[in-house]
Amino acid sequence: MTSNTHTFSVLSIIRAFGIVAITNYAFNFTYSNIQTNCYPISPYSMKLKFILLFALTIIFCQLVAAQSRLKAIKAGKVIDVVSGTVLNQQVILIDSNTIVNIGSGLAIPANAEVIDLSHATVLPGLIDCHTHITSQPSGDYYGDIFRKTPMDYAVTAHIYAKRTLQAGFTTCRDVGAAAFIDVALRNAINAGEIEGPRLQVATLFIGSTGSHGDLNGFSPFLSFQLPKEMMGVADGVDALRKQVRYNIKYGADVIKFGAGAGVLSEEESVGAPQFSLEEMKAIVEEAKMWGRKTCAHAHGTDAIKQAIRAGVASVEHGSFLDAEAIQLMKQQGTYLVADIYNDDYIMSEYKRLGYPQKILDKEQLVGRTQRESFAKAVKGGVKIAYGTDAGVYPHGWNGKQFYYMVKYGLTPIQAIQAATINAADLLGWKERIGSITKGKWADIIAIEGNPLDDITLLEKVKFVMKDGKVYKNELKK
Template sequence: MMKNRIVLSVLMLMFSFALHAQVKTAIICGKLITAEDEAVLTNTVILIEEDRIVEIGNRGIIKPDYEVIDLSAYTVLPGLIDAHVHPLIYGDDYQVNHLKGSSAFNALRGLKAVQNWLNEGWTTLRIAGDADTQYAHFEIRDAINNGLFDGPRIYGAGHYLSVTGGGGDINFFSPDQSIIADGLVVDGKEEIQKAIREEIKYGSDWIKILVTGAFMSEGDNPQNVQFSDEEIVAAMEEAKRRGVPVMAHAHATEGINKAIQFGARSIEHGTFLNDESIDLFLEYDAFLIPTVSVGEYGLETWKESEAQAKMYELTLKHREESWKMYSKAIERGVKVGIGSDNVGFPPYFAAKEFELLVKLGMSPLQAILAGTKVNAELLMKEDEIGSIKVGKFADIIATKNNPLEDITELSRVEFVMKGGKVIKSIK
């Protein structure tokens, strides 16, 4: 009896050690783009313990207790960061779709979306507000963080704040109907302050404000500034008091410029920016997330869409001039990040943004940095993500061919690791 107890105790001790043994992985890279600088390393090894990178060097650093992943025939890069997504939104008639299912169902749909994006190489997402009557996307984030599901790192805003009749309001029902808008409708300083406090209470680590009208919503004009100066300042000050940054949806020139001057960390879209806007981006060290690919998708797909007729017409009309100014912003050194505005579009939709930024004047390396190092800085997470460096999370992807030679390779990611865990392995 005593002997059996001793054997059982030893087995339990061994099992405990096995559970708590460090996961150690060595990745052999053919080419390695660290996104720390412009260098492309060859025949390099990354050592990972648990969820962090612990050493980078040659093959001689591999130790016997490391599991080896051989990517010597691949180009290895940091996990990608998309700074503008809406995982709960879907369809061209998106403004009412959030009412068709419960918040719980929206969470399930959104979980599937973010898992798909992780499988494509997007290890971090910033949600630019989302369409839900509650906060389903934060339930997704919390479930991932608690280890219930695999998924990307998620940061962002609960809802997008809109004025009555603005881009986040529903403007096509009669006044007899009581409808919950896809955005969070607030008017006046007091309502804005309370809304921001509630957004933070329920999990927002960003505040999203629709400073101007939108392209994709009905009944408002993207060339109008919709919040007053007092309201915009109130939003910025309330968020700043709580240590939460603000992303400002802004198409109109005046709205872009005011949002930057009043304290927005990033401008989303920036369609009608001008030379003064570029000067302000540089002066205030603000970020531009142009979301170019959604406009191109609309031109290709929504020509016959009644719900997106306004978006189609405006994109067709203003595309050429906007592209010229985006190119000028890139040339002058504005911090431009990757943001796809992905709302459940076809697979690998978001990777199109890299290709379009190259068309706008970025080098392939600059485009890669826009979706890694620059966006990590935008998120103020540059010590944790955005490049392959000792001490950072082991968020790593690989492509068969070199995206510096063909940027479209980022739409064919073949290996994904998030925090040291393999999400997608080489077939």
């Protein structure tokens, strides 16, 4: 808050208290004169006095509250993600949680809190479309399975949520968590009980028996059945429709399913489809009927193409894209959400973290191929949305992927658009978030320097506002 704002706040309070005091004095003076002239003061008059004083106090509180809602950001540069240009010396006016105007030379209301970002570059809050905020690698792959409970993950989820918000990601699509921890996390954030990004949550990952979404790699003689609320394993059209309904019943905003095999699980193949086309269509149709979008975990070529034909909104990972898959994605308007940073972290850290060699071997194959597929998708004109698989690597590092997206074909502004207007469109929230535009929620970040010259600056976000509230400000005054 600037000194001008402090001055105004003090003057407002003095002025308002003055009104109340003068009114009170006027009443007392009048009553004193009445008493002097021997007129009795009725109980009704006393009541009226207190009612009027109470009303004035309420008005005073409302004036102070209104003053605290209005903010003005003085921005040195603004990245206009809609036009793909940089705007200089802008003023962004915010009322409560909504952007009410933006422009050069706008008059700043006298009662606005001024936030000086005149030496910074201002952007819309970033969006990560593929996170797992309720967990991250701990260093004990098998031990975690047997020793940790949902409560263990629940009590640390708020830490990861705060780190994500502090990194400049004001919205995330969280695509899979056990025991509906993500629902509780989303609700606590929305209620203002904890700090974190605005969340869309998928709840249980839907997978077939023995798939990436199942618990694999153990002896059949270890025959234990996990509770239904832990995993979304289902087979066949009817069971899958029921699983979609179950997820939605307990809070899912989006439905995620495993169209094909995975890397960080113990199936043999990384590319094989794990649902039939008929099963995938059933999932997508059921979700659509309930007003939910779908996203498909798919590395392998056939799994990718089946998921696109089934009608998913996005393909997650997309490691083995071929020309036909790229053409299908363009025709259907399917987004690619490719996590092309985390290969570096997996290959450098996962052996130390106790992951099986089979998983490391699969990552060795997939990681580099995925980046090549991403480059082909960019050249082919596929719609790209930003998604990192945060939780596979430490939360708060979400911004590291920008560098790789530029390295493998996007321009800096396209990479930023992938994490703003494109991501907002994929989430179905393009009217609310994704750009600094009149009428949208005030999700705003700032950095030092120009990310169009150095995209890695987005790894060092200095200012974070979500819903009009400042959560971080490390910029020099």
